[in-house]
Amino acid sequence: MFSPTIQKLIEIFSKFPTVGPRTATRFVFYLLKLSQEEIDKMTSAISKLKESVKQCKLCFNNFEGENDLCSICSNQNRDKSILCVLEKESDLESLENVKRYNGLYFILGGTASSLKKNDMKGLRIEELEERIKNQQEINEVIIATNPTAEGEAVGIYLTKLLKKNSPNTKITQLGRGLPLGGELEYADEETISSALESRR
Amino acid sequence: MFSPTIQKLIEIFSKFPTVGPRTATRFVFYLLKLSQEEIDKMTSAISKLKESVKQCKLCFNNFEGENDLCSICSNQNRDKSILCVLEKESDLESLENVKRYNGLYFILGGTASSLKKNDMKGLRIEELEERIKNQQEINEVIIATNPTAEGEAVGIYLTKLLKKNSPNTKITQLGRGLPLGGELEYADEETISSALESRR
Numbered sequence: 001m002f003s004p005t006i007q008k009l010i011e012i013f014s015k016f017p018t019v020g021p022r023t024a025t026r027f028v029f030y031l032l033k034l035s036q037e038e039i040d041k042m043t044s045a046i047s048k049l050k051e052s053v054k055q056c057k058l059c060f061n062n063f064e065g066e067n068d069l070c071s072i073c074s075n076q077n078r079d080k081s082i083l084c085v086l087e088k089e090s091d092l093e094s095l096e097n098v099k100r101y102n103g104l105y106f107i108l109g110g111t112a113s114s115l116k117k118n119d120m121k122g123l124r125i126e127e128l129e130e131r132i133k134n135q136q137e138i139n140e141v142i143i144a145t146n147p148t149a150e151g152e153a154v155g156i157y158l159t160k161l162l163k164k165n166s167p168n169t170k171i172t173q174l175g176r177g178l179p180l181g182g183e184l185e186y187a188d189e190e191t192i193s194s195a196l197e198s199r200r
Numbered sequence: 201m202f203s204p205t206i207q208k209l210i211e212i213f214s215k216f217p218t219v220g221p222r223t224a225t226r227f228v229f230y231l232l233k234l235s236q237e238e239i240d241k242m243t244s245a246i247s248k249l250k251e252s253v254k255q256c257k258l259c260f261n262n263f264e265g266e267n268d269l270c271s272i273c274s275n276q277n278r279d280k281s282i283l284c285v286l287e288k289e290s291d292l293e294s295l296e297n298v299k300r301y302n303g304l305y306f307i308l309g310g311t312a313s314s315l316k317k318n319d320m321k322g323l324r325i326e327e328l329e330e331r332i333k334n335q336q337e338i339n340e341v342i343i344a345t346n347p348t349a350e351g352e353a354v355g356i357y358l359t360k361l362l363k364k365n366s367p368n369t370k371i372t373q374l375g376r377g378l379p380l381g382g383e384l385e386y387a388d389e390e391t392i393s394s395a396l397e398s399r400r
Binding site for chain 1: 202203204205206208209212216217218222223225226227228229230231232234236239240241242243245246247248249250252253262263264265288289290293385386
């Protein structure tokens, strides 16, 4: 058994995504080798994270600043007639990096393992409907959930729902240039570009 | 680009072993979802780590407590006539878990990418020689470096060195029941046991 403080940190790191006990152990030994200054920098960055990062009132992306809106939602040069619905923040990041999309975004906040009510509860579906209702200039909504089983299911569900409740809005999905089973976050720029182009 | 605080944390986590920018990003979004209480627990555990964990004066393993020696080195029931030399703390952990070894330990503090002086400088080779000289009751030293190219090289170097400088001490190496290219840390208990048995 490792000493109590080490054991406690291993448990904490083991809960990080993709991390098991072995990797968590390596993290702790890595930390033990850092200087006190580096440790202080790390803990203060972690502590600062939650207080300095806000959620945009419109798209729910994370941002820092004085305003209520993130730099994309408050940018007058973005095309307000088109809205892209994404699972999560890093998907937005990937799409922005391609520099081919100039519309606005909406982050669902995850995906659902099934279309059961309980699984869908974590997604901002009511907020999305609200947004489309309030922002009259939107005439196209791109449902850009990931081409995984879960993402596809949520995509089909949302497409149906929005077509019914917002009959005057065009509802599209990203073209299936995306490799099936993959995640937007890991797609290369070419693939994302062609998927954008061939949206249906 | 992510916001500055997020970006900074991504950079910090990217330096963790096995972690690249993608995984570091996932870590940050994981942290954003934690409660303030969980964040506080984490940062205080990280801060506490360096001040509560000491290095044993004899074996250089990490431990917590009032003494100068860890629980293994200060345990009167351990066999002081046999010393096992390991690359790192987690190797010791693996060997202890097998419960087949009752001697003492010495942690080299890593391995060397070559036998050049500069690469070997990080290893506690002088301290090891000192230890063997001071602790007269040692009559066997097991060089248990990992069966990787680096570990083997350091193992051969140490064996030669100790045979020359401590001619009255038996110098052995773990039997090659260990899968080549693997690390002690990831070996199963059976393999470690048989390697211990067949040491040469």
